[in-house]
Amino acid sequence: MPLFSTYEYLQRLEKTKESMEMLGIDVLLITDPANMNYLSGYDGWSFYVHQTLVVLLEEEQPYWIGRAQDANGAKHTAFIDTSHIVPYPEDHIHSDARHPMDFVASFLKDKQKGNRRIGIEKDAYYFTAKCAERLESGLPDATFVDATLLVNRVRIVKSEQEIAYMRQAGVLVSQAMRVAMDSIAVGVRECDVAAKIYHAQISGTPQFGGDYPAIVPLMPRGEMTSAPHITWSDDRYREGDAVIVELAGCVRRYHSPLARTLVLSPTSPNVTDLAKVVVEGMESALAAVKPGVRLEEVEQAWRKVIERYGFQKESRLGYSMGLNYPPDWGEHTASIRRGDQTVLVPNMTFHMIPGMWLDDFGVEISESFRVTENGYELFADVERQLFIK
């Protein structure tokens, strides 16, 4: 069963088609799995083979083109009619001779679209260089236009139903983070903490369960806290370790991410001092959030605080997020950073993650929130502090 009403899917398609018209494209080929889900409802771990959603300007419903064995999954999860579910044969899987995009090219030729302006997501994860090459050779009369992020931009303002899922994800991330902060202790193995986090993320609450987050728990320890994308090992926590935990709750593919840092005593004053700066900077940035404000102004509020303490941060302060699939829960559109002119409107949703990674340690303390009519609403509810044990 699709998660949203047909009306909501059609509204999303309408907005997408408006953007298509602005770019002068008649055909849009969507390969980003989050965008495929957003416009059709399709959900499944099938993005490891090539698949596409075809949006035609003059047809109300898109076409799902995917692997034959996934067509039943499309029938169950997408709102579109069965006649719009177009499976390609299994002999296109990991084959030298036949590529799924050859099939897509033939489909478009059959639809008399071989000579049109066709939008493709050139920098989307699963749209490989080979996909472009095969489309270009199969459709020599077409003009290809880069439509990367076209649908991502439509996704940036959430509906009430989407916000409801993100609030639930906020409940789950709070629960999972508390489990993490409670379980990390001297002598405990990192993998045992990771296992408990997963259990809390997925089992959820008696009212609703959790979906798999697009990123696994990131939990670097000790010197590795200077490397934000490290996962876990079998090692045991030791006295004096700092541990960064970044993870998300996920409900029906909607995320609320959160990061906290914990120190096992004895604590280095470097870490506690840096944590104070991070919290003060983030609170100043959050206070700047309201409709009408530009994202660069939010970043500026943060920067003013940390510069007063002699710190700098080269990487961005946060990013728009929500619906997604591995390998990322970010939407790749608006970033909380210098130069980003995006003007905040209600129901934009962000992960503000003022991670500071110095040479041999780092601190991350973050919040996920939506923009409200006059400020912001946090999704999670975990003490905004350095945890010390």
Place this chain on the structure above:
Amino acid sequence: MPLFSTYEYLQRLEKTKESMEMLGIDVLLITDPANMNYLSGYDGWSFYVHQTLVVLLEEEQPYWIGRAQDANGAKHTAFIDTSHIVPYPEDHIHSDARHPMDFVASFLKDKQKGNRRIGIEKDAYYFTAKCAERLESGLPDATFVDATLLVNRVRIVKSEQEIAYMRQAGVLVSQAMRVAMDSIAVGVRECDVAAKIYHAQISGTPQFGGDYPAIVPLMPRGEMTSAPHITWSDDRYREGDAVIVELAGCVRRYHSPLARTLVLSPTSPNVTDLAKVVVEGMESALAAVKPGVRLEEVEQAWRKVIERYGFQKESRLGYSMGLNYPPDWGEHTASIRRGDQTVLVPNMTFHMIPGMWLDDFGVEISESFRVTENGYELFADVERQLFIK
């Protein structure tokens, strides 16, 4: 700390360079995260931004090029010298103006490689059409050659140390599958079973913990068993449900996948009959496995059995697998299917997954194994049968 000896990494690079010479390429750009790990040891959930390993024919060590904040992770996990770790600035992240492949192009020009034959992985997951476009425009004098699967083919025969990790992964997948078969029951929520599976996969045993598998537990239920890549929901299991569970144990990025099917009584004779055919067919195929045999012969042994019962299977019977990252644990090289001429040699490793998906139900019962001197060794140890409760 790198997982393997420097000697093993250098051997892998030597074999890679032999393949490069056969293709007449001087420079190989690796973006598949499993291939990056295989040739350097680099491990981190950073493949959601562009990153590359550059192999130059005349230099012993490759260069890691990645995001600035991941350079510390590379220093910790890769065997290469610090001078071979080349970070690109944060302003290249999700920017319209600067793409990480612009940086790679400049790097190659500085190395006087701008006019060479350069191998790229055109159909690797994270090598987007935009990556190719930016490299081509940054290096107008270079000739680009498709080197997709070049390193994957080097990976196909495992070392003793790799096999040791896959045996450990086999212990974990057996444990996780038993947890799944024990927990699924009428009235239980799917998400609670998924949570227990995760806990077993990650917590592991007292001797070793688990890493995150490249694919989440797939566990379609009821009519959805006809759709193999469905995950889980909050729904409760009901009498008469069939449930397919496909999951992997993972140790240090090495996988052993496994599938089993369970039916909650009352049982449909359609399912029990199909399960018997699947087991008999798989056993016939396994009996055909030994060095010197071609993969198509293994598939033929399976096909003979199922055709006798009036069944057909369009999709392949299995695939080579081992080291990997999301979204797939398969290696995309050898497949157990008609026409695959790959000749088996010891320490090739496969997931044989004779999934049969009919219109409204399906059965999957699988095994992971390595080829031995005279047959095969299974990685998992779970009864090869339809589970009935």
